[in-house]
Amino acid sequence: MRADYLGFVQRLQRDHGDLTRMRIVNEDAWDLMSPALVREALVTHADSLIRWERGIAVFEQVFGQSVLVTEGDTWQRQRRMLMPAFSPRRVAGYAQLMTDAAQTALDAAVPAGQSEALVTMDTLWTDVAMDVILRTLFSESAQADARDAAWATQTLSAAAFREMFMPFTLPDWLPLPGKAAKRRALKALRGLVQRHIDVRRQEKGAPQGPPAPERADLLHMLLALHDETTGEPLSPQEVFDQCMVSFQAGHETSATALLWWSRLMAEHPEAARRAQAEVDTVLQGGTPGPEHMAQLPWLTATLKEALRLYPPVAALMTRRTTAPITLGGVAVPRGAMLRITPWVLHRDERWFAQADRFVPGRFLEGAAPIEKGAWIPFGVGPRVCIGQHFAMLEMTLLAAMLLQRYTLHQPEPAVACAPQLHVTLRPDVPVVLRLVQRRQIDLAG
Numbered sequence: 001m002r003a004d005y006l007g008f009v010q011r012l013q014r015d016h017g018d019l020t021r022m023r024i025v026n027e028d029a030w031d032l033m034s035p036a037l038v039r040e041a042l043v044t045h046a047d048s049l050i051r052w053e054r055g056i057a058v059f060e061q062v063f064g065q066s067v068l069v070t071e072g073d074t075w076q077r078q079r080r081m082l083m084p085a086f087s088p089r090r091v092a093g094y095a096q097l098m099t100d101a102a103q104t105a106l107d108a109a110v111p112a113g114q115s116e117a118l119v120t121m122d123t124l125w126t127d128v129a130m131d132v133i134l135r136t137l138f139s140e141s142a143q144a145d146a147r148d149a150a151w152a153t154q155t156l157s158a159a160a161f162r163e164m165f166m167p168f169t170l171p172d173w174l175p176l177p178g179k180a181a182k183r184r185a186l187k188a189l190r191g192l193v194q195r196h197i198d199v200r201r202q203e204k205g206a207p208q209g210p211p212a213p214e215r216a217d218l219l220h221m222l223l224a225l226h227d228e229t230t231g232e233p234l235s236p237q238e239v240f241d242q243c244m245v246s247f248q249a250g251h252e253t254s255a256t257a258l259l260w261w262s263r264l265m266a267e268h269p270e271a272a273r274r275a276q277a278e279v280d281t282v283l284q285g286g287t288p289g290p291e292h293m294a295q296l297p298w299l300t301a302t303l304k305e306a307l308r309l310y311p312p313v314a315a316l317m318t319r320r321t322t323a324p325i326t327l328g329g330v331a332v333p334r335g336a337m338l339r340i341t342p343w344v345l346h347r348d349e350r351w352f353a354q355a356d357r358f359v360p361g362r363f364l365e366g367a368a369p370i371e372k373g374a375w376i377p378f379g380v381g382p383r384v385c386i387g388q389h390f391a392m393l394e395m396t397l398l399a400a401m402l403l404q405r406y407t408l409h410q411p412e413p414a415v416a417c418a419p420q421l422h423v424t425l426r427p428d429v430p431v432v433l434r435l436v437q438r439r440q441i442d443l444a445g
């Protein structure tokens, strides 16, 4: 299981069907591998499920009592309060911060004066996505902040992945490999977030002096939120924890999705040319914005297809039953562990013809409808990703901006790469592409 988790779950389904049960030491583990079973669990029985405790114990160290971690009434209150900050309308307001972040990094991907370059896309997208999250959270992104935050989030993510497979977390003060780095990473990230919150609170509280700049960022939103029923704002700790979540949940996932997408574009020049033509026609060389989203159906389809083939959260969406439930007519006891593996659903021929092939057309209007619950890169049910509109907007804007500037090619000879499960699904080798500057004439025409 550890050596090839995704292959293991696929074989499990092939040999034993859509609902399986296995005992792993003390765990009563159930794998749900059809859309109907997944929806029955995550939608119909949502009230009888909590997150898997081990995952929570690992995440809690970094994310505190944030919406990713909490359960019951606290989660309901936090989710209710946060939803407006992540609605499609609000998220549209962050578009300019996103494109500002991407502009410099994408322009500089191929050095000035050169017509092409071999570019390590992992670094490019990690830098851009970090800049996006810093700017959408705090309206600004200093280079030192971005570097520290990128190192810290990667270190914390690697530590989380290691700890996830251990039955308990050893104290961070122990002189064990990785512990010192984890301590430093946590300190750096917490320091950075706190610094920005302090500055903002000072700005708000300052009675004299120049008026504080009007900000349209996520931190502004978080500080302004009030519970509809009680009128209470988020507590200072909740604002802090929510910023920490946005870093981790919003950075690596989007960067990984864009990484796989750009590789797929280089592998499928026909699809890339069509996306480029669409972008050129709609944008006429201008900067993309939320108003263009609906006019870029092919580009959106390529992104959705990339999320299908390589879902950043590919496995280990795990829950615990807090009451007996039935799934597909089978009685599942209280205390069972339910495992959902988007990778398996997304590559099942019953829901996706030619499931292993890149076929963006399946996501176009007019194509055969996709079985509900078969495409779940953002999860499903009440705990569905709160950042999904944010992520789709970010990815579409950034993808369009990349295609405006460059044509993507595989280097020769092309390097094979295989997906590897970390916290997100990463390629096992760096993705290096040949980016060729598009001539002005291309852009104009």
Ligand code: HEM
Pocket: 067, 068, 069, 079, 245, 246, 249, 250, 251, 253, 254, 257, 311, 312, 313, 317, 318, 376, 377, 378, 379, 380, 382, 383, 384, 385, 386, 387, 388, 390, 391
């Ligand atoms: C391509 C990008 C992204 C992917 C694939 C993704 C995927 C997911 C998935 C699968 C879940 C549900 C996990 C489960 O049910 O156990 C989730 C939850 C969550 N995501 Fe995302 N996410 C992305 C981007 C973002 C962004 C940009 C943010 C915030 C800025 C974000 C914030 C969250 C939060 C707070 C939750 C927990 C929601 C809750 O439990 O109520 N995500 N995400």
